[in-house]
Amino acid sequence: MLKLISLKLVSALSILGLLAACASQPHQADYTAFKKAQPRAILVLPPVNETADVKASSSVLSQMTLPLAEAGYYVIPVALMDETFKQNGLTTPNDIEQVAPAKLRDIFGADAVLYSKITQYGSVYQIVDSTTVVAASAKLVDLKTGDVLWQGLGSATGKEVGMNVNIGGGLVGMLVQAAVRQVAHSLMDEGHEVAGLTSARLLSAGPPNGLLYGPRSPKYGTD
Template sequence: MRTIRMLASGSLLSVALLASACVSGPAPKNYAAFRSENPRSVLVVPALNATVNVDAADYFVSTISMPIAERGYYVFPAHMVKRLLEEQGLSDAGLVHQADASRFAPLFGCDSVMFVEIKKWESQYIVLSTSTNVEFEYTLKSCRTGQTLWSDTQAMSYSPRASNSGNPLADLIAQAIVSALEKAKPNYIPLTQQANLLATHTVGQGLPAGPYLSEQHGQDQSQFPIQ
C-alpha cells in the first residue's frame, strides 16, 4: 500500500508519478491472467462502503469511470448499472460484492467487473491540524471465469497548511482557520481522483492499455509483464 501526502496539484503529482514509475517503486505485478482474458469492457459496480460516512460510495462512483476509460476500456454508465442491479434485487452493495462475477455477463455483456471497497473516508482534527484520509481496495475480476485479473490498494492523506507570514501568533491563528475549514468541508474528491489515477495509470502497477488505446494496446508488455 502506498500512502502519499498531497502537497501539489493533481496534474503535477500525476506527471511526476508516471515519469518516475519506471525507475522506482515496487516490482511490476504479474499480468498473466489479465493478458489471457484481454478484457475490452469494465463494469464498475457500486462501491462497498466500510466507513461510517454514508455518502462516501456515491461520491466515489463519480470519480472512477474516467481514469478507467482513459486506459482504453469501455466503462458502463454508473447510473444505468445501479438501476439494472436494483431491478435484479441487488440494491445493496454487500450483495453485489458477494455475487460471482460471472453473474454480470448476461446482464450487461461485460468482460470484467471492478469491485471497490472504501476502507477509509474520514477527516481527523488533532489540536490545530486536520488530516483528511481516504483508502480504497480495487479488484478487477473476469466475467467469464470469476478469476481476479488485477488488484490494487491506494491510501492518501491531505493536511492543509497555512502560509508562513513570519508572525508566530498570526500563523497559529491562520493554521487554526484552515484546519477548521478542512474539518467542516473535507477535500475528499481531489484525494479520491488522485487515488484512482494512481491505481489505474501507474506503470507496472495499474491497468495495461485497453483496446480503445489502439496504438498502445498489446504493445506495453515490458511495462505490464507476464511473469
C-alpha cells in the same frame, strides 16, 4: 587481524549493496491472467464503504470511470448499473458484491468487473495539522473464469490538491490553522476532490503495478 576486518567490511558492503539494489527495483505485478483475458468492457461496482462517511461510496464511484476510460476500456455506464441493481432490489455495495460473476456477465455483457473498498475517507486531525485523506483498494475479476486479473491500492490527501489554509504565528498559528482546516474540509466536501486523485492513482495504467492498457488506448499491447 587487519586483513580479517577488511574482508568483513567488504562482505558487509557487498550485502548492503545487494539489498539497496533490490530495494530500488519496484515489485512487478503478475499480468499473466490479465494478458490472457484481454478484457475490453469493465463493469464498475459501487465501492464497499468501511468508513463513517456515508458519502464515500458514491463520491469515489463517480470518479472511477474516467481513469478506466483513459486507460483504454469501455466502462458500463454507472447510471445503468445503478438502476439495474435497484430494479432488482439490490441497493447496497455489500449486497451487490454477492451477485455471481457469471450473472453479472449475463446482465451487463462486460468482460471484467471491478470490486473496490474504501478504507479511509475524511478529515484527519493531528494536533497541529489537519487534512483530508481518501484511501481505497480494488481488484479486477474476469467474469468468464472468476480469476483475479489485477489488484491495486491508491490514496491521496487534501494537501496534494491544494486545499490548504496558511496562517502564520508559530505554534498558536499552527493550532488555529489546523482548526480552520478541519472546518473548511467539512464545508467544502474536500473528500470528493481528494477522491478524484485517489481514483486516478488507483486505476492508472502502466507497469510495474498499474492496469494494463485497454484496446481503446494507443498504448495497447505495449505493456
